[in-house]
Amino acid sequence: MDCSLSVVYVEKRLNIGDDKLKMGRLGILFFNGPYQAQSSETVVKLANAALDKGHGVHIFCYMDAVNAALENQKNVEGIFNIEEGFKEILEKGATVRLCNLCLLVRGTMKNCLKRECGDVKRAGTPDLAKIIEETDRLVVIC
Amino acid sequence: MSEEKEIVILLRQPPHGTLYPVEGLRMSVAVSGDFEPITVAINDGVYTFLKDVDKTMYSMHINFLKDIDLEIYVDKKSLDERGLTKEDLIDSVEIKEHEEILKIIENSTVTIPF
Numbered sequence: 577m578d579c580s581l582s583v584v585y586v587e588k589r590l591n592i593g594d595d596k597l598k599m600g601r602l603g604i605l606f607f608n609g610p611y612q613a614q615s616s617e618t619v620v621k622l623a624n625a626a627l628d629k630g631h632g633v634h635i636f637c638y639m640d641a642v643n644a645a646l647e648n649q650k651n652v653e654g655i656f657n658i659e660e661g662f663k664e665i666l667e668k669g670a671t672v673r674l675c676n677l678c679l680l681v682r683g684t685m686k687n688c689l690k691r692e693c694g695d696v697k698r699a700g701t702p703d704l705a706k707i708i709e710e711t712d713r714l715v716v717i718c
Numbered sequence: 719m720s721e722e723k724e725i726v727i728l729l730r731q732p733p734h735g736t737l738y739p740v741e742g743l744r745m746s747v748a749v750s751g752d753f754e755p756i757t758v759a760i761n762d763g764v765y766t767f768l769k770d771v772d773k774t775m776y777s778m779h780i781n782f783l784k785d786i787d788l789e790i791y792v793d794k795k796s797l798d799e800r801g802l803t804k805e806d807l808i809d810s811v812e813i814k815e816h817e818e819i820l821k822i823i824e825n826s827t828v829t830i831p832f
Contacts, residue, residue: 605830639741701748708723709752714828 601632603711605704607718609640610658615717616644620661622715623670633670634711636704642678645689645696659689666694673699673707725755726826729763733776739766742832743779750788756826757783758819759811760793763832764802767792767811784810793819 604623608615623633637645649659666672666689676698679685689696708714727746731738739759743766746757759766766776767790773780783790792807795816804813814822823829 639737701745702751704745705749705752708725708749708828716830718831 599630599632600626600713601634601711602626603707603714604633604635605707605714605716605718606635606637606641606644607639607716608644610644610649611655616641616658617656617661619644619717620656620658620665622717623665624661624668627665627668627670632711633665634707635665635670635672636675636699636707637672637678638675638701638704639678640682642674642682642688643684645672645674646684646687647689648687662689662696663693666696670694672696673703676700723753723828724826725749725753726823726829727755727757728823728829728831729757729759729766730761730831732762733766733771733773737775738832739763740776740779742830743776743783745830745832746788747779747782750783750786754788756822757788757790758793758822759791760796760819762796764792764796764800764807767807768802769806769808780808780810791819791822795819 604619606615606619610616619635623635626633644658645662647659649657651657662672672689672695674688674696679688679698685698688698691697727742729739729742733739743757746755749755765771780790790811791814792811793816794813797803797813807813
């Protein structure tokens with residue numbers, strides 16, 4: 577893996593009941609743009625794995641990471657299509673928040689994934705505070 | 719307020735050539751509505767708080783954090799390695815020994831590196 581992965585533990589662990597595992601809520605704060613490092617693919621695969629196990633996944637795309645959630649990404653053989661990856665995890669129930677200001681300064685405000693794809697929308701940094709508050713663990717991928 | 723979670727915003731990159739400290743300080747301001755984040759500068763991040771560095775893009779963030787009594791710590795080891803002293807820094811930051819910085823990070827529940 578060619579991205580540095582900072583795993584940040586939140587004290588509040590997954591709640592394990594006497595006889596069943598209550599599903600956790602995973603937050604992912606994502607910094608990197610697509611198609612330069614493996615980190616976008618890592619985010620998608622990590623989210624997919626968590627969703628497949630029934631956990632909630634909440635992703636905040638910050639700085640260049642907002643470019644990972646753009647429409648009309650070209651399919652190139654042998655290269656993981658990040659748009660399709662994001663659409664897949666959205667379809668499975670992930671929430672994706674895109675930093676509004678980051679989109680604005682990159683001129684990509686109107687090209688990001690639309691709400692028809694799932695729970696994806698533009699957001700502000702206070703929304704990250706909400707994700708931190710409401711998730712059991714936050715993973716920072718930068 | 720969610721005071722049970724300790725948030726550390728870790729500034730590691732320099733303020734020249736990158737926007738990371740600007741974004742990190744913006745993040746500190748943003749999460750201060752729900753938490754009491756501690757901003758920590760290490761490595762080249764310490765240049766962020768030099769008296770003479772151009773702070774046009776983030777001086778308002780520093781002022782806001784100080785106005786609401788949130789701490790900004792600078793790693794002494796990083797300063798020493800760069801030949802910098804307390805006199806080189808603005809007044810609104812506090813220098814901490816490296817071991818204290820490590821302890822702050824260790825005790826945090828969420829650390830966001832910039």
